[in-house]
Amino acid sequence: MDLRLSDDQQLFRETTRKFLESTCPLETVRRLADAEPAGFDKKWWKRGAELGWVSMLVPEEDGGGSISGHGLLDLVLVAEEMGRLVSPGPLVPTNVVAAALARSGTPTQRREFLPGLVNGDTVAAWCLGTPVAGIDTAGGRVEAAPRDGGYVLDGVTGPVEAGGQADLYLVTIHTGDGVTQCVVPSDTPGVAVGPAHGLDLVRRYAQVRFDQVVVPPDGVLGVAGDAASDAERQLQIAVVLQVAEMVGALDRAFEFTVEYAFDRYSFGRPLASYQALKHRFADMKTWLEASQATAAAAARAVDTESPLAPELASVAKSYVGERGPAILQDCVQLHGGIGVTWDHDLHLYLRRVVTDRSQFGTPSDHRERVAVAMGM
Amino acid sequence: MSTTDTDGIAEAGDDGGESVESFRTRARAWLADTMPPLPDGATNQLLAREDESGERARRLQRLLFDGGFAGISFPAAYGGQGLSRAHQRAFTQESLPYQMPTVFNVPTLSILAPTLLDFGTEEQKVRYIPAMLSGDELWVQFLSEPSGGSDLAGLVTRATRDGDVFVLNGSKIWSSGAFRSDYSLCLARTDWKVPKHRGLTMFILKIHQPGIEVRQIKMVNGTGEFCQEFFDDVLIPATDVVGEVNDGWTVASRLLFHERDATGGGSPYVSGVATAAAGQDGQRSDLLELARETGQTADPRVRQLVAEARVNDRVQSQLVERVTTGIRTGAFPLPAGAIPSLFAATNTERHFDIGLEIAGAGAGAWIDDDADRWGETYLLRQGLSLGGGSNEMQRNIISERVLGMPREYAADRDKPFDEVRHN
Numbered sequence: 001m002d003l004r005l006s007d008d009q010q011l012f013r014e015t016t017r018k019f020l021e022s023t024c025p026l027e028t029v030r031r032l033a034d035a036e037p038a039g040f041d042k043k044w045w046k047r048g049a050e051l052g053w054v055s056m057l058v059p060e061e062d063g064g065g066s067i068s069g070h071g072l073l074d075l076v077l078v079a080e081e082m083g084r085l086v087s088p089g090p091l092v093p094t095n096v097v098a099a100a101l102a103r104s105g106t107p108t109q110r111r112e113f114l115p116g117l118v119n120g121d122t123v124a125a126w127c128l129g130t131p132v133a134g135i136d137t138a139g140g141r142v143e144a145a146p147r148d149g150g151y152v153l154d155g156v157t158g159p160v161e162a163g164g165q166a167d168l169y170l171v172t173i174h175t176g177d178g179v180t181q182c183v184v185p186s187d188t189p190g191v192a193v194g195p196a197h198g199l200d201l202v203r204r205y206a207q208v209r210f211d212q213v214v215v216p217p218d219g220v221l222g223v224a225g226d227a228a229s230d231a232e233r234q235l236q237i238a239v240v241l242q243v244a245e246m247v248g249a250l251d252r253a254f255e256f257t258v259e260y261a262f263d264r265y266s267f268g269r270p271l272a273s274y275q276a277l278k279h280r281f282a283d284m285k286t287w288l289e290a291s292q293a294t295a296a297a298a299a300r301a302v303d304t305e306s307p308l309a310p311e312l313a314s315v316a317k318s319y320v321g322e323r324g325p326a327i328l329q330d331c332v333q334l335h336g337g338i339g340v341t342w343d344h345d346l347h348l349y350l351r352r353v354v355t356d357r358s359q360f361g362t363p364s365d366h367r368e369r370v371a372v373a374m375g376m
Numbered sequence: 377m378s379t380t381d382t383d384g385i386a387e388a389g390d391d392g393g394e395s396v397e398s399f400r401t402r403a404r405a406w407l408a409d410t411m412p413p414l415p416d417g418a419t420n421q422l423l424a425r426e427d428e429s430g431e432r433a434r435r436l437q438r439l440l441f442d443g444g445f446a447g448i449s450f451p452a453a454y455g456g457q458g459l460s461r462a463h464q465r466a467f468t469q470e471s472l473p474y475q476m477p478t479v480f481n482v483p484t485l486s487i488l489a490p491t492l493l494d495f496g497t498e499e500q501k502v503r504y505i506p507a508m509l510s511g512d513e514l515w516v517q518f519l520s521e522p523s524g525g526s527d528l529a530g531l532v533t534r535a536t537r538d539g540d541v542f543v544l545n546g547s548k549i550w551s552s553g554a555f556r557s558d559y560s561l562c563l564a565r566t567d568w569k570v571p572k573h574r575g576l577t578m579f580i581l582k583i584h585q586p587g588i589e590v591r592q593i594k595m596v597n598g599t600g601e602f603c604q605e606f607f608d609d610v611l612i613p614a615t616d617v618v619g620e621v622n623d624g625w626t627v628a629s630r631l632l633f634h635e636r637d638a639t640g641g642g643s644p645y646v647s648g649v650a651t652a653a654a655g656q657d658g659q660r661s662d663l664l665e666l667a668r669e670t671g672q673t674a675d676p677r678v679r680q681l682v683a684e685a686r687v688n689d690r691v692q693s694q695l696v697e698r699v700t701t702g703i704r705t706g707a708f709p710l711p712a713g714a715i716p717s718l719f720a721a722t723n724t725e726r727h728f729d730i731g732l733e734i735a736g737a738g739a740g741a742w743i744d745d746d747a748d749r750w751g752e753t754y755l756l757r758q759g760l761s762l763g764g765g766s767n768e769m770q771r772n773i774i775s776e777r778v779l780g781m782p783r784e785y786a787a788d789r790d791k792p793f794d795e796v797r798h799n
């Protein structure tokens with residue numbers, strides 16, 4: 001958590017935490033994993049939307065609005081709290097798409113799509129049909145043929161988060177020598193959803209196929225062939241939210257692992273009394289605070305569109321993406337045998353953090369972006 | 377009157393004084409007029425190595441002092457400028473292309489001066505702090521002893537009261553740069569009949585005087601920075617006690633706090649160095665230069681390594697900012713200062729490992745003797761992990777005093793020191 005929160009932000013964070021604790025505790029997450037094909041309950045998502053979960057990156061004139069005037073910093077609070085409880089819901093993709101529409105959408109596009117996203121009636125997914133901003137797409141490709149001022153899309157993307165639940169896709173493709181983005185409602189003829197699998201218990205993935213899908217001219221978002229900086233911005237937002245979620249998850253897992261070390265005895269002493277273990281906790285605490293620090297710095301840089309934003313987003317992703325799983329595996333180790341069981345909650349956190357680590361660029365992908373930012 | 381923080385440093389912009397930007401402009405012009413620029417390829421660190429006696433540093437410090445740019449965050453009453461951290465940061469940013477007296481930063485200005493500010497008498501502060509800021513007097517810390525450094529409170533150098541003076545006997549070791557320095561803060565035992573923490577006293581000690589022998593110790597990289605001092609009936613006036621007699625542990629703890637701030641990169645009293653506090657994040661460029669010089673910037677493996685080091689440096693300065701803010705606002709306890717110290721030390725270890733990797737065969741054998749010798753740099757890899765409290769001590773502090781875990785067993789707890797077994 002950023003140490004410099006306003007009173008309103010604190011209040012918002014507490015409200016979000018209480019809402020999540022009362023409506024979606026870990027038992028509910030476990031139940032949704034088996035019982036809910038979508039991974040989340042749509043009515044629940046709509047209640048979250050009423051709290052502002054999809055408003056923050058959308059200006060007031062489009063029905064959105066933030067707490068502090070720094071929408072991304074407010075949204076980061078939601079992502080952290082969702083990380084603490086490994087909550088379900090398409091927070092990242094829906095907000096990324098909403099931010100893209102708010103940034104580059106025509107008045108018609110904004111009027112057509114934003115209200116539903118903001119009030120929680122619809123959700124959105126981001127389909128990468130081409131590598132953007134140095135981040136590969138696991139082989140998925142969508143080709144685009146120009147037609148009548150729009151495009152015809154052909155190809156497959158995925159695994160796409162919330163691909164099977166989304167009402168709206170933002171498709172990023174390569175056209176000519178530039179990047180183009182299209183908005184494609186999921187009921188457009190030629191769009192089909194195929195199965196994909198995810199490590200997280202409640203985060204759903206799908207393949208999204210495009211078979212001769214016609215995108216009319218008003219389906220193009222922003223300037224055709226000139227959307228690379230929009231896509232870069234979307235990546236930065238996705239990364240900031242992912243990192244915040246990882247930090248929230250790590251913070252909670254570390255908290256209950258410390259408690260466990262006080263409560264569990266071996267050789268007549270609490271685990272917390274052994275120097276060998278104390279030193280590991282000290283290392284973990286150091287990495288955790290470092291993760292908090294870099295997450296907050298990245299969020300601030302991306303929020304203000306600082307020239308350092310591309311680098312600082314990648315610094316945070318590569319650091320937390322590398323340290324996060326290492327901290328959690330240490331938590332497993334310090335729990336002993338119980339730490340590798342299904343019934344213990346640690347694996348929920350491990351699954352979430354490994355998922356976030358791996359999507360939208362691995363730590364090495366982001367180190368390569370840092371190398372580029374350094375002028376190498 | 378400007379509002380001040382818990383540490384007494386002015387806050388920027390709330391006293392109607394000079395704004396940071398106007399100060400920056402003035403500093404820029406003054407630096408260009410006054411300070412010698414760094415020669416091509418030189419760093420202040422390299423120049424300091426050639427300035428064994430410290431004479432060059434004293435001259436440069438004097439220039440800063442006469443120009444009104446020494447001790448930017450120090451109170452004006454003691455020769456400083458009474459300005460905020462933001463003013464200090466701005467000055468450092470402007471000063472990077474120039475030769476600067478960086479030797480004065482640690483420990484004189486960032487550790488010992490702030491400890492005197494916290495605990496010194498008015499007479500002590502007036503006598504000693506302006507002399508540090510003007511470049512007249514360099515200081516050093518006399519803490520570690522041959523019998524042990526981690527167990528600082530278990531030291532055995534003895535100061536016996538005799539009327540208005542104390543008589544000092546014993547030895548200090550690993551004191552960096554003592555041979556060129558003028559004064560020290562020296563911790564000694566004044567009462568042997570009480571448990572170890574309660575029988576210590578902190579003294580201001582003049583280094584070059586009868587009864588003190590200073591010997592340089594050759595270090596692994598060939599330099600003679602380390603010193604050992606031998607005390608033979610040295611007389612210390614009682615007016616040179618800092619804090620209370622037998623309450624030296626309180627003073628030492630505060631000194632160690634300032635030391636963690638300095639080694640972790642968060643000290644507001646460091647000037648002219650691209651530390652985290654200077655807002656010059658990620659300025660270390662030695663690995664990038666090594667990759668360039670060795671023609672490896674296109675090698676994906678080397679790109680990963682150089683970027684990893686940059687990531688760690690960026691995160692280090694972000695962490696310093698977080699913990700400094702947390703301590704100042706009370707969100708973190710004081711011992712949380714051990715967190716950035718541990719991070720800085722382990723980051724430095726990794727930094728040297730990466731250098732060794734990129735240097736390849738050249739780390740072990742070379743032809744061009746002018747090239748950066750990474751192998752030799754690497755020999756001192758553990759310096760930051762030992763000096764200023766070892767990593768293990770920092771880990772004890774974090775687990776015990778930040779996380780609240782049980783203290784280590786200590787055979788000497790609550791025992792009168794003269795009944796404790798020691799080296």
Ligand SMILES: Cc1cc2nc3c(=O)[nH]c(=O)nc-3n(C[C@H](O)[C@H](O)[C@H](O)COP(=O)(O)OP(=O)(O)OC[C@H]3O[C@@H](n4cnc5c(N)ncnc54)[C@H](O)[C@@H]3O)c2cc1C
Pocket residue numbers: 264266267271274276277333334335336337338340
């Ligand atoms: C895959 C797997 C297979 C297993 N198969 C078997 C089997 O077939 N039969 C069987 O009987 N058991 C089996 N075990 C159990 C295994 O032996 C125990 O998990 C192990 O001994 C640790 O005990 P614990 O889980 O109670 O953890 P604890 O003893 O509670 O330890 C928790 C943590 O504290 C550390 N710790 C504890 N005491 C100290 C100390 N004094 N100093 C420093 N660190 C300490 C431990 O290393 C661990 O990290 C298996 C475990 C696993 C994971």
Ligand SMILES: Cc1cc2nc3c(=O)[nH]c(=O)nc-3n(C[C@H](O)[C@H](O)[C@H](O)COP(=O)(O)OP(=O)(O)OC[C@H]3O[C@@H](n4cnc5c(N)ncnc54)[C@H](O)[C@@H]3O)c2cc1C
Pocket residue numbers: 516517518519520521523524525526527549550551552758759760762763764765766767768769784
């Ligand atoms: C570059 C450098 C500059 C220095 N400058 C100064 C200076 O200016 N003034 C000064 O007074 N000192 C200085 N020192 C000394 C430094 O403070 C000591 O080296 C340090 O405190 C460790 O003390 P020691 O060397 O006696 O090692 P010891 O205390 O003997 O420790 C040896 C090893 O055991 C570990 N250890 C000890 N006790 C414990 C424990 N309870 N739990 C776990 N591990 C433990 C230590 O971490 C270390 O790894 C400097 C040291 C270095 C390397």
